[in-house]
Amino acid sequence: MTAQMFFIGFFGIAAIWFGIVVFRTFSMVRSALALLFSQTALGALFLSLQVEFLGVLQIMMMATEMSIMAIFMVMFMMDPGGLGEMDMTHQKRLSLGAGIVSFIAAVAVAVFVDWGPGVSVAPDAAQQTVDLGRELLGRSMLIFETAGITILTAMIAATAVAIQPGVNSISSHRQRPVPTNETLDSDMRRNDDTHKKMGGQANHEH
Amino acid sequence: MSIELLLALITGAALFGVGIYGALSQTNLVMIMMGVELMLAAAMVNLVAFWRYLHPDNPAGQMFVLIIMTVMAIEMAVGFGIAIARFRAIGSVEMEEAAELKE
Amino acid sequence: MTTVLLLLLLAFGAYLVAVLEEWATSGRFRLAAPVLAGIALLGRESILPRKPDRIFFEVGPVLLLISAVLAAAVVPLTPDLIMTDLATGALFINAALVYVLVALLMAGWGPDGAYAMVGGWRFLGQLIAYSMLIVMPITAVAMRAESLFTTQIVVSQVQVWNILYQPLGFVLFFIASMALAFLPPFDLPTAKGELAGGVEAEYAGTRLAVFRLGRLALIITLAAATVIFYLGGWQGPWLPPWAWSAIKILAVTATMLLAGRMMPRIREAHLLAWCWKLGIPLALLNIFLVGVLVLVFP
Numbered sequence: 001m002t003a004q005m006f007f008i009g010f011f012g013i014a015a016i017w018f019g020i021v022v023f024r025t026f027s028m029v030r031s032a033l034a035l036l037f038s039q040t041a042l043g044a045l046f047l048s049l050q051v052e053f054l055g056v057l058q059i060m061m062m063a064t065e066m067s068i069m070a071i072f073m074v075m076f077m078m079d080p081g082g083l084g085e086m087d088m089t090h091q092k093r094l095s096l097g098a099g100i101v102s103f104i105a106a107v108a109v110a111v112f113v114d115w116g117p118g119v120s121v122a123p124d125a126a127q128q129t130v131d132l133g134r135e136l137l138g139r140s141m142l143i144f145e146t147a148g149i150t151i152l153t154a155m156i157a158a159t160a161v162a163i164q165p166g167v168n169s170i171s172s173h174r175q176r177p178v179p180t181n182e183t184l185d186s187d188m189r190r191n192d193d194t195h196k197k198m199g200g201q202a203n204h205e206h
Numbered sequence: 207m208s209i210e211l212l213l214a215l216i217t218g219a220a221l222f223g224v225g226i227y228g229a230l231s232q233t234n235l236v237m238i239m240m241g242v243e244l245m246l247a248a249a250m251v252n253l254v255a256f257w258r259y260l261h262p263d264n265p266a267g268q269m270f271v272l273i274i275m276t277v278m279a280i281e282m283a284v285g286f287g288i289a290i291a292r293f294r295a296i297g298s299v300e301m302e303e304a305a306e307l308k309e
Numbered sequence: 310m311t312t313v314l315l316l317l318l319l320a321f322g323a324y325l326v327a328v329l330e331e332w333a334t335s336g337r338f339r340l341a342a343p344v345l346a347g348i349a350l351l352g353r354e355s356i357l358p359r360k361p362d363r364i365f366f367e368v369g370p371v372l373l374l375i376s377a378v379l380a381a382a383v384v385p386l387t388p389d390l391i392m393t394d395l396a397t398g399a400l401f402i403n404a405a406l407v408y409v410l411v412a413l414l415m416a417g418w419g420p421d422g423a424y425a426m427v428g429g430w431r432f433l434g435q436l437i438a439y440s441m442l443i444v445m446p447i448t449a450v451a452m453r454a455e456s457l458f459t460t461q462i463v464v465s466q467v468q469v470w471n472i473l474y475q476p477l478g479f480v481l482f483f484i485a486s487m488a489l490a491f492l493p494p495f496d497l498p499t500a501k502g503e504l505a506g507g508v509e510a511e512y513a514g515t516r517l518a519v520f521r522l523g524r525l526a527l528i529i530t531l532a533a534a535t536v537i538f539y540l541g542g543w544q545g546p547w548l549p550p551w552a553w554s555a556i557k558i559l560a561v562t563a564t565m566l567l568a569g570r571m572m573p574r575i576r577e578a579h580l581l582a583w584c585w586k587l588g589i590p591l592a593l594l595n596i597f598l599v600g601v602l603v604l605v606f607p
Contacts, residue, residue, distance in 0.1 A: 004210060005209060005210055005213065008210055008213045008214055008217075009213055012213060012214065012216070012217030012220075013217075015217060015221060015247075015251075016217060016220045016221060016224065019220075019221055019224040019225070019244050020224055022224075022228065022240055022244070023224070023227065023228045023231070023232070023237070023240075023241075027362065029362075029365075029414075029418050030362070030364070030365075031237070031240070032240075033365075033411070033414070033415070035240050035243065035244070036411065038221075038244070038247070039243075039247060042221075042247055042250070042251060045214070045217070045251065046254055049210075049214065049254060049255065049258045050258065051254050051257070051258055051268070052395065052396055052397050053268070053397050053400070054254060054268055054271050054272075056395075056397045056400050056401050056404045057272075057275065057400070057404075058250075058275070059404045059407075060400070060403055060404035060407055061275060061279065063404075063407040063408060063410065063411055064407055064410070064436065064440065065278070065279060065282055067410055067411060067414055067433055067436075068282070068286075068433070069236065069239070069240070069282070070414060071430060071433055072236055072286050072289065073236055074430070075293075076234075076235075076236060076289060076293055076298075076299045077234065077236065078298075081362070081421070083360075088232065088233050088234060088237070089231045089232060089233065090231065090233055091230060091231060092231055094230060094231075095226070095227050095228075095229075095230030095231035096227055096231070098226050098227070098230055099223040099224060099226045099227030099230075100223060102219075102222055102223050102226050103219050103220055103222065103223030106215070106218070106219030106222055106223075107215075107216055107219045110212060110215035110216060110219060111212065115211060115259075115260060116260065118208030118210075118211050118259040118260065119259060119260065119261075119262050120208065120259075121262075122258055122262040123262060123263070124396070125395070125396030125397065126396040126456070126457075126458070128265070128268070129396065129397060129457060131265040131268075132265050132268045132269065132272075134265070135265040135266060135268075135269050136269060136272075139266075140266070140269050143269070143273065147273060147276045150276075150280060151276060151279070151280055154280040154283050154284050155283065157284060157287065158283045158284050158286065158287030159287070160287075161287040161288060161290065161291050162286075162287045162290040162291065164294070
């Protein structure tokens with residue numbers, strides 16, 4: 001039972017446990033942060049597998065991504081604190097069955113296939129980074145470029161979908177007419193709607 | 207067949223199972239995306255384990271893991287854009303199945 | 310052994326940052342003030358909010374301290390005084406510092422209070438702004454050093470320090486470090502006078518002491534990172550290496566604490582606009598310039 005085996009087992013169990021907590025807890029923010037720590041445990045698992053660059057990258061990226069997921073939970077979910085203890089699941093037995101079947105199938109494949117003699121020595125971390133860099137910018141340059149363009153397209157698409165259509169969101173200074181009594185009433189009613197829809201955008205220049 | 211490889215593969219399998227359970231049982235778009243993230247992470251663990259114990263001299267394995275990380279980020283970005291648009295349109299991101307539960 | 314020594318130096322450095330911050334805000338230089346303030350904080354009653362999220366409430370400040378210490382673990386003070394010389398040290402600093410965000414989210418959401426929550430989520434918006442401005446200058450620095458080892462990065466500055474080689478990167482990294490350590494004018498999560506202390510508001514007693522200690526450790530870790538990336542680390546003419554490290558780190562800390570004192574707190578929308586519309590193109594330009602320089606002058 002070497003140290004490496006112990007760390008792989010420990011971080012693996014931590015990742016699985018946090019993954020289960022994601023779906024068992026009622027609080028939405030706890031769910032998002034449990035997913036974050038599950039990914040961090042996986043990053044630590046990569047580090048204990050001596051894959052240093054990917055481990056550090058996983059730890060760094062997943063913290064940011066899952067925190068963004070946390071704020072989206074707070075924006076969209078009915079009960080982000082979880083104090084109401086609502087059960088938000090459906091088709092429980094089907095999904096539990098599917099999960100267990102896929103787990104057993106994957107473990108069966110892992111155990112019963114002869115993977116051949118494992119190589120126990122990996123290149124050291126600096127050499128791995130150099131090799132990965134050469135691979136990225138040499139043989140896999142096309143893949144790298146395509147991934148870059150895809151990221152740019154996704155950013156533009158997500159921004160375009162998320163911007164409120166119709167409201168002048170590009171400029172934050174909008175000329176408002178001087179309010180009289182009736183325009184003030186209808187203005188306040190209109191403000192309510194836009195407030196609900198936009199979640200407080202640039203119109204609120206107090 | 208090294209025991210560490212088996213440990214890592216079993217971890218990947220368990221995470222994949224939890225991800226499938228989550229993606230199928232949750233009604234909210236954000237929670238479904240969490241299940242998908244877990245499945246992708248499980249695939250990454252398997253890839254890293256295979257690279258480390260079977261082909262450590264070929265950096266293409268690490269390249270594949272980088273691409274999966276990229277895909278995770280992109281899918282989250284576009285998914286949340288769609289979630290914002292849907293929320294603005296009908297006021298919730300519940301998938302249709304759970305609509306009757308609210309009445 | 311080096312680990313213990315470096316942790317003691319980190320604690321000592323945090324103490325000096327507290328003294329410097331007192332001097333920067335009130336103009337008085339009192340060497341014993343942090344000890345007295347610390348003892349007072351530890352002795353105070355620990356007030357719990359009505360219905361906190363216990364896990365987040367307890368873990369938040371501790372995670373802030375842990376992430377600062379982890380980031381300091383890969384910073385070399387002299388050629389052989391480093392806790393762990395990771396092969397991806399420069400990237401690891403950034404990875405550890407992202408957990409400052411997670412800590413502040415926990416500290417914001419945990420106490421079940423409005424001002425704390427607003428402070429916490431504001432810091433997420435701030436991270437979207439500064440995050441690229443930390444990573445891209447680090448990329449340019451690693452390009453020149455052709456390595457991610459922090460010791461290698463310092464050694465690569467033997468001829469010309471990076472502040473002269475890539476001044477644009479230095480400016481961006483300095484500003485982004487101030488935003489990461491939520492120093493004024495970027496102190497959105499703990500906006501004094503606006504959010505009644507924000508993320509720190511609901512903490513009292515020992516937890517507040519841990520939070521403040523984490524923040525001080527974060528400031529000195531960021532100053533140390535600036536010194537090794539841009540100011541040549543331990544290199545200098547007459548004094549021994551550790552003396553140069555100490556002088557440079559304290560100078561950078563004092564600059565960080567003083568730089569934004571007279572400026573109004575920057576609005577989140579403006580911070581995001583400036584960082585994404587001006588900062589990121591400048592960071593990309595910096596990478597391009599450094600690439601040209603590295604290829605032309607080998």
